[in-house]
Amino acid sequence: MDPVIFLIQCLNAIQYGLLLFLVASGLTLIFGIMGIINLAHGSFYMIGAYMAFALEPLVSQYLGGGFLATVLACIVLAALLGYFLEWAFYSYLYHREHLQQVLMTYGLILVFEELRSIIIDNDVHGVSAPAWLSGTIPLSDVMTYPTYRLFISAVCIVVAVLMYWLLSRTRLGMMIRAGASNREMINSLGIDINRLFRIVFALGVALAALAGAIAAPVSSVYPGMGNAIIIICFVVVVIGGIGSIKGAFIAAMLIGFVDTFGQVLFPQAAGVLVYVMMAAILLFKPEGLFKQG
Amino acid sequence: MQRSFRNISVLVLVVLVALLPMVTTDYYSALVVKIMIYALFALSLQLLVGCTGLVSMGHAAFFGISAYAVTLLSPEYVAGNMLWLVPAAIGCAMVYALVTGALVLRTKGVYFIMVTLAFAQMAYYVFHDTKLGGGSDGIYLYVRPELRLGDWVLLDISNSYTFYLFTLACLLFSWAFLAMLMRSRFGAALTGIRVNEQRMRAAGFSTFGYKLTAYVVAAGFGGLAGLLYAAKDGYVNPELMGWEQSGLVLFMVILGGVGRLWGAIIGAVGLILLQEFFQSSAIFGAFSIHWHLTFGLAIIALVAFMPNGLIGLTEQLRARRNRATSSATAH
Numbered sequence: 001m002d003p004v005i006f007l008i009q010c011l012n013a014i015q016y017g018l019l020l021f022l023v024a025s026g027l028t029l030i031f032g033i034m035g036i037i038n039l040a041h042g043s044f045y046m047i048g049a050y051m052a053f054a055l056e057p058l059v060s061q062y063l064g065g066g067f068l069a070t071v072l073a074c075i076v077l078a079a080l081l082g083y084f085l086e087w088a089f090y091s092y093l094y095h096r097e098h099l100q101q102v103l104m105t106y107g108l109i110l111v112f113e114e115l116r117s118i119i120i121d122n123d124v125h126g127v128s129a130p131a132w133l134s135g136t137i138p139l140s141d142v143m144t145y146p147t148y149r150l151f152i153s154a155v156c157i158v159v160a161v162l163m164y165w166l167l168s169r170t171r172l173g174m175m176i177r178a179g180a181s182n183r184e185m186i187n188s189l190g191i192d193i194n195r196l197f198r199i200v201f202a203l204g205v206a207l208a209a210l211a212g213a214i215a216a217p218v219s220s221v222y223p224g225m226g227n228a229i230i231i232i233c234f235v236v237v238v239i240g241g242i243g244s245i246k247g248a249f250i251a252a253m254l255i256g257f258v259d260t261f262g263q264v265l266f267p268q269a270a271g272v273l274v275y276v277m278m279a280a281i282l283l284f285k286p287e288g289l290f291k292q293g
Numbered sequence: 294m295q296r297s298f299r300n301i302s303v304l305v306l307v308v309l310v311a312l313l314p315m316v317t318t319d320y321y322s323a324l325v326v327k328i329m330i331y332a333l334f335a336l337s338l339q340l341l342v343g344c345t346g347l348v349s350m351g352h353a354a355f356f357g358i359s360a361y362a363v364t365l366l367s368p369e370y371v372a373g374n375m376l377w378l379v380p381a382a383i384g385c386a387m388v389y390a391l392v393t394g395a396l397v398l399r400t401k402g403v404y405f406i407m408v409t410l411a412f413a414q415m416a417y418y419v420f421h422d423t424k425l426g427g428g429s430d431g432i433y434l435y436v437r438p439e440l441r442l443g444d445w446v447l448l449d450i451s452n453s454y455t456f457y458l459f460t461l462a463c464l465l466f467s468w469a470f471l472a473m474l475m476r477s478r479f480g481a482a483l484t485g486i487r488v489n490e491q492r493m494r495a496a497g498f499s500t501f502g503y504k505l506t507a508y509v510v511a512a513g514f515g516g517l518a519g520l521l522y523a524a525k526d527g528y529v530n531p532e533l534m535g536w537e538q539s540g541l542v543l544f545m546v547i548l549g550g551v552g553r554l555w556g557a558i559i560g561a562v563g564l565i566l567l568q569e570f571f572q573s574s575a576i577f578g579a580f581s582i583h584w585h586l587t588f589g590l591a592i593i594a595l596v597a598f599m600p601n602g603l604i605g606l607t608e609q610l611r612a613r614r615n616r617a618t619s620s621a622t623a624h
Contacts, residue, residue, distance in 0.1 A: 037403055039540075092597060098403055099348050103547055104596040106540045110589030118583060165498060231414045231536065234407045271418030275411055279396050282408065285397040 001264075004140045009260055015149050018156035020210035023229055024236040025163065026204030029097040030088045032243020034197050035179040036093055039105035042230025043112040047081070048074050048212025049221045050120055051129050067130035075206050082205025086198045096232045113223065122223050152214050159210065160249065167245065176200055180243065220262040228239020232259075235278050241288030251290060314454055322457055323525075328565045332522045333467050335557035337514030337543040340471055342543070343506045343551040344480070346487030347398075350406045350539050351413030354393075354516055355386040357534025358416060359516030360523035361426050362386070364434040375436040375448070379520060385515030387509050389416065394508035398501060413539055421531040423617045431530025434523050436583055450524065460521055464558075467514050473552055474510070483507055548595060548604030559603050567591060 001009075027041045051074040059070045089108065093101045129148040130132075136144035167173035178186045179196055187193045212225075219225065236255055240247025255274055262273040281289065314322040334356055341347040363382040367373035393412040400408050420426045437456070440448035450456040474480050482503050485493040523529050532538065541564070549560025555619050569590070571577065571584040580587075601609060 031403070037406065087592065096596075098406060099342070099543075099547060099551070100596050100600060102348070102350060102406060102540075103544055104593055105447065106544070107589040107592030107596065110592070114583050114586035114589065118586070216324060217397035227536070231410065235411050238404055238407045238411070265531045268423055270413055271422045275418075278408070278411055279393075282400060282404075287402075287404065 002142045007139060008143065008145055009264055011145060011149065011153070014253070014258035015153045015156075015256075015257065015259040016260055017253040018153050019211055019215055020229075020233060020236055020255060021249050021252035022133065022156055022159060024233040024240070024252055025160075025231050025245055026207040028137045028243055028245060029238065030201060030204045031237065033176060034094065034201050035089070037092060037098055037101045037105065038090075038204075039102055040108040040112065040229065041204070041208055041233065042226035042228075043109050043247075044082070044226070045212040045215075045229050046077055046116065046221075046226030048209030049110065049127075049219070050212075050224060051077060051209065051218040052115060052213035052216040053125050054120060056127070067133070071210065071213045075210050078203070078209030079202040079206040081209075082202035084243060085205070087135055090173035090201060091197070092155045094275050101117040109227070112226075117223065124220055124222040126220045127216040148217060154219070155210075155214055159207070163207075163245065171272045172199070230275065237288075238280055239281050239288055241290040244288070244290040247288055247290030296400050301491040307465065308349055308462070310459060313458055319453070322453065324565070324569065326457055326460050326525055329464045330518050330525065331542070331545065331565060332558040332561035333460075333464045333517035333521070334515055334548070335543050336347075336464075336467055336554060337511045337518065338546050339549075339551075339554055339557035340483075340511045340514070340520045340541050342546050343553065343556065344475060344487065345483045345504060346490075346613060347504065348510070348543075349409040349511075350405050350543060351411070351535045351537065352511070353536070353538035354413035354416040355390055355515035356463075356519035356522070356538065356542075357382055357529070357531070358389050359386040359519035359580045360529045360533050361420060361432075363438070363520045363523050364529050365426060366430055367438060367578045370435060372449075372451070374441040375438045376442070378438045379517075383513050383516040386519070388395070389591045390509045390512030390616055391505070394512075398490070398504050398508065398522035410539065413534055413536060417531050417534045417536075420534070422457055424528070426531075427551070429531060431528060434527045434576065437524045437527070456524070460525075462519060463517060467555065468558070472577055475554065477504070479503070515587055518565065548602055550604030554602060556602060556604045563603060603624060 005049035022047050023041065026044075027038060030036055030038050030041070052070055055077075056070050063073075075189055085108075089104065091106060105266050105293055120284050127270055129212050133148045133151050135147045137147055137150070165173075167176060175186065175191055175196055179191075179200075183193060186196075232255065233249065236248055236251045240249070254277070258277050259270065259274055262270040266273065285291075307348060310325065313325060314502055334352075337355075338349065339353045341349050351498070359382040362385040363373075366378055366381055393409075397412060420538045421429050426432050437451050439450065440444055448455075448459070449455055450459045475483070482493065482500075485496075485498070486500050486503060490500055519533065522533070545560035545564045546557050548563050549558065549562065550556035568584070568588060571587045572581055574581040577584070577587070599606060599609070
């Protein structure tokens with residue numbers, strides 16, 4: 001393989017892996033801390049992307065526009081949505097069996113997809129990248145790489161670092177980690193566990209929506225985009241070990257590379273390759289690479 | 294006394310269902326065939342979810358693989374022979390279950406749910422991305438298979454009423470088989486695994502073998518349902534093994550009630566009728582095209598208010614009544 005093409009594929013793999021990490025980290029956080037299997041997490045990715053599409057004209061009309069303002073609006077709205085959903089639906093699922101969690105979130109997917117079809121429509125829409133990011137960076141005489149993809153990677157890295165800092169260095173992060181390991185104990189120490197969970201959930205939703213919003217200019221927005229990513233995120237979470245952010249990061253990068261290079265080297269088998277890898281890893285590590293607790 | 298009453302009522306019900314196409318229109322006969330196929334599908338999942346305690350979110354893989362197998366193996370313009378097509382199609386599903394089951398059964402709980410889902414998606418992508426089965430467009434099964442011995446045709450299901458009876462017979466056979474299975478020593482071992490796997494192991498059972506057998510048997514019956522589905526529509530596409538399908542059949546099991554085999558049948562009847570209800574434009578008018586919304590809300594409401602399913606409803610109501618009377622006497 002030509003070294004420049006190899007470099008381009010590596011950059012693509014990193015970008016895809018980082019994006020997966022953004023969605024999967026919310027999923028694994030919600031599972032590890034609240035014990036909820038959230039099938040509807042992909043819908044939040046979809047909602048983020050559609051918000052980026054639908055809010056753009058509104059933001060440019062009322063707030064003076066700008067891509068970053070749109071993304072910021074997406075994040076804020078998604079966090080509010082997450083806060084509301086936790087209160088309205090998810091808080092009833094803590095003491096239920098996994099089976100019922102799977103079903104209720106399955107119902108939520110149907111509702112979100114249908115609301116999307118009612119509010120927007122069922123067509124594929126493109127979202128344009130901002131002008132200052134729509135250029136390309138030359139890699140050789142003929143090869144170039146789009147700046148926007150590098151921007152996605154950069155945003156993901158910043159968010160990952162922020163999240164690491166939040167979880168391991170702040171008081172809130174300490175409470176979250178304590179809540180994950182012993183819910184009753186932290187409650188009896190006088191910390192409002194319900195509010196804490198609501199914040200975690202809102203954070204997870206905001207992460208997924210952010211991923212959707214920044215991915216929208218590359219992938220465009222289309223029906224079923226949430227379902228396409230949620231399955232692969234489950235694979236990420238399972239490989240990484242449920243509840244482990246570090247595991248999710250490594251698994252996401254692994255899948256990014258396997259999937260990207262699989263599509264280049266074995267285009268026919270690309271869809272299956274990731275699952276084969278998952279099977280191979282589970283053969284040796286039935287609980288993922290970094291099992292928490 | 295009560296038992297013989299139940300047997301008689303089941304018998305009467307079966308005869309009524311068998312005679313139903315005589316009095317109803319084709320639309321309702323087709324609907325009943327669809328319900329019976331899904332009832333069989335849900336029944337096979339009940340063996341895993343309700344009887345063994347394995348929550349599989351990828352059961353549609355076996356349904357779809359068998360449906361594809363029967364379509365791909367059938368000759369294009371003449372009827373294939375059921376004598377080898379049915380075992381071959383079900384065999385494909387069971388082999389896939391054996392290979393993936395050996396892997397997924399190493400995992401537990403949430404991992405199990407997610408890994409079964411992932412393996413079903415793997416099968417989905419094989420048929421979706423490759424030219425094997427016509428890609429995402431799917432392929433057609435032009436002629437339903439028939440049961441032949443040499444040149445002698447024993448059973449021809451091209452007639453819609455014969456097919457109706459054939460589906461009913463398959464459903465009853467599977468139900469009887471699974472019911473007997475659950476009464477056997479093997480079934481008792483599965484129940485033991487559901488209740489407390491650790492204790493079963495301590496009692497000297499190699500639980501892995503039992504679970505794998507249950508997984509493969511369930512796949513076989515799921516495959517039978519898939520085969521019937523392919524024969525019904527004469528068309529298969531990758532959506533048959535998509536995760537929506539797996540979720541749907543899991544929901545049937547829950548709606549009916551986990552634990553008892555016939556709960557799955559009740560759930561299938563309830564769920565398909567519910568779908569028909571929300572899709573009906575006579576009731577919802579123009580909004581019926583958005584039936585996913587009402588259906589999704591119904592799912593959420595059912596999970597929230599009926600955690601034990603339809604068969605648990607009577608007990609739930611009784612408990613509420615008892616509570617009401619005891620609080621009334623306390624005052």
